[in-house]
Amino acid sequence: MTQAAQNPELARLPEFEKAVLRVRDLSLWYGETQALKEISLDVPERKITALIGPSGCGKSTLLRCINRMHDLIDGVRVSGQLLFHERSIFDPDVDVFALRRRIGMVFQKSNPFPKSIYENVAYGCRIHGLGKRAELDEIVERSLVGAGLWDEVKDRLRESALGLSGGQQQRLCIARAIAVEPEVILLDEPCSALDPIATQKIEELMRELVDRYTIVIVTHNMQQAARCSDYTAFMYLGRVIEFGETGELFVKPRVRATEDYIRGKFG
């Protein structure tokens, strides 16, 4: 590991992609511990960007920064910029609740609310006052169809969401996220608790969703990143070591550490 500082050349997005999110020199401290170190990264629109790296490298922290979930933790300090449509999300006058509506998030552990399936999906719309009663039914159906769950649950929308299987719950969380029509969906290791079949379903779902949404996914699973992402960022010790088109990064990484990691030499 010789690359102490990040080489900007290694994190450049091709000219033909439009960046929705631009991270510029982002650093983040938990108290005295620095978790992110001067990260710069562009997230392309309507593409899947995967964040990979060993545990503790800061990939989840970076992801949670994007919709300001780090606000919830006491003693967090950030410096640098995170631009969403060229506007800093750290600006004091940014409406964080509106921001989170536009940048949805799905967590590692599925977290349906203890409500009915219908109410889970309708939750975000109710919070933001989107959609009237009749439209809500349509939104719920559209979101569940979008998450590939409709056929499995259409007859039991009024039943508790906690009765669903793990994979179904995770897809419900995706449906919940897309019900409020976000632009970006952040996925934080969404498949880590799922069996291979459920994982495959989520991956297929991502490929469908990317036609309409920008997706950022954190994953431990390099095959998953290789299979379904368009761009991949390799992070290590709070820095982005290398960022590039997924095929290129996995086939001929430009940095030694990346190569070591994807060949399984550490991590």
Added chain:
Amino acid sequence: MISLTAGALAANLLLVGGLVALVAANGLGHFWQKDIAALALADGTTALGEIVDREVDTDEQGQPRERLRVAVGNRDLGGSDYRWIDSTQIAAETHPADAAVLERDEWGKFYGYPVAVRRGDRIVADGPVAVWDALPELVRAKRVERAEKIAALRDGIRDLNREIEQRRREGQDVADEQARYEEAARALSAREAELVADELVMRTSDGREVSLPVAHVVRAVRANALGTGGKLSLYFSRLGEFLGGDPRESNTEGGIFPAIFGTVLMVMLTSLAVAPFGVLTALYLREYARQGLFVRCVRIAVNSLAGVPSIVFGVFGLGFFVYLVGGSIDSLFFADKLPTPTFGTGGILWASLTLALLTVPVVVVATEEGLAAVPRVVREGSLALGATKLETLWRVVLPAALPGVLTGLILAMARAAGEVAPLMIVGMVKLAPSLPLDGEFPFLHLERKFMHLGFHIYDVGFQSPNVEAVRPLVFATALLLILVVLSTNLTAILLRNHLRQKYAGSAI
């Protein structure tokens, strides 16, 4: 280890089961009509009554002897309701068919033989057969007469009295009303004289003839002529009176409905007060307050509140709610009635609030636990959708913690229903003139005093002149208190289970 733990459980179950069984056996037997025994004694006298107990002990020479406890009633004639009679003293025991037991408004039961029904000097029914033909209908008619006609006259007089009072205070002339009042009073006393005109002549076991107004008889029972069916229907009729009737004879007879009603209403008011109070406190402690030394101290203080003797809460309730708050309300809103206090004296509202204070730690602790059990990821899920903290709390966290909140509420209700000591100084009374809920505006009278089963047990069991006679009643009341506590809890538990089912499979 298994046997030890299982043994502890078994001992617990045995204790609880034994307690309920003992209370039930002693209490429920009270309403069953036993045969009336006529005992001819060795010294030539006789006794008439129900044999309620047999006891074996030793006499002065150390020989075993059997003694019978006989309920002989006739307190107005002979003094005590019970007699202890040695079984060796009994020459003969018979069960005469026309022996009767009368339940009366006053003086307890009367045992004897019916002789005649008289109206003035005129004999209406002569001899046992004629009496039994006429008596039941007559008793019923008198009851109806009193419950409807005379009660209506009394109400009229009461209203008239109020009107006179009102006009007098306003300085108006009251002569007209006074005349109406006197006329009504005359009508009432005529009615009352008419009511007691019919007299029942009874012969006691020692041959005396006693006459008593039929209107004072609640129930006349020819016990020995009753079959099992008759006794059963009598049993349920008495049980119904116990559950639904008003008390008589300074609570030692009649029903305990006002006490049941008071207890249930007080528990409901208490939970209405304690639920928002406790839940909001817990929400602040768990969700908003910065966890630190201060919050830890507050939490310890709240928990220790649960250990403060309840009478202390009673004294606080008297000083704060009754005198300070109640007194202020009186001087602000009911100044015209002073010096008679309205809210400035004990009442069901102050009693409920005192109990709410007493039970709030239970709700706070249970709610905090319920809130703590809602996983962080669920809250984050809501926040990540753009919900504010308040929306997250209100729509996700609190519903998920609801079973925990209800558990706390159930425990609080159980505690409130069983608490007696603090209530004795903040509004509970031996005999309340009216229920705190009735048809008169504003229907719920929070300032009224009320009766309570727990105090009723104490009052009947230890404050009545005839402790022996009322013991079964004490057990029956205790059983009822247990049932009231159980059923309020059961309702709350069913509600909680319904909620849990709604969020099925939930660990939270």
